[in-house]
Amino acid sequence: MNERLEKIPREREESLCPCKSRLSYADCCLPFHQGKAKPETAEQLMRSRYSAYFFRLTDYLVETTHPETREPDLKAELEREIFRINWHFLTILGTSKGGPGDKTGKVEFEAEYFYGDEPRKLHERSRFKRHKGAWKYLDARG
Ligand SMILES: [Zn+2]
Numbered sequence: 001m002n003e004r005l006e007k008i009p010r011e012r013e014e015s016l017c018p019c020k021s022r023l024s025y026a027d028c029c030l031p032f033h034q035g036k037a038k039p040e041t042a043e044q045l046m047r048s049r050y051s052a053y054f055f056r057l058t059d060y061l062v063e064t065t066h067p068e069t070r071e072p073d074l075k076a077e078l079e080r081e082i083f084r085i086n087w088h089f090l091t092i093l094g095t096s097k098g099g100p101g102d103k104t105g106k107v108e109f110e111a112e113y114f115y116g117d118e119p120r121k122l123h124e125r126s127r128f129k130r131h132k133g134a135w136k137y138l139d140a141r142g
Helices: 002-006 010-014 042-055 058-063 074-084
Strands: 085-097 104-115 118-131 134-141
Touching (some): 042 085, 042 104, 042 134
């Protein structure tokens, strides 16, 4: 993962983060992707995972999936699908818990993407749970 990140052009760091936070990528999800910082809230982790899907950072997606629900072939599965999907919009609809003092949290969101040429929408309620202090993605309900 780091190998690919080192090649990130400056323009990408300065451009707006794909998670639609209106911050630059460098001030938003990049430090999480580089392992220089850890998300403090479940929403930050959720956003950084969306951006990781956007930039196709499969290692980050595997690493931020909770060991309880992480399938052994997750990386292979991601690599099979991730290049067919082009993400283009994220809207956070609501959150519950998931704060700096919480152990679990939920984030409801809507994400728009193209699967091949076909526009699709994903509406999900994701559950997050800490593992060794760090937020991890647990599972989802549609
Ligand atoms: Zn971001």
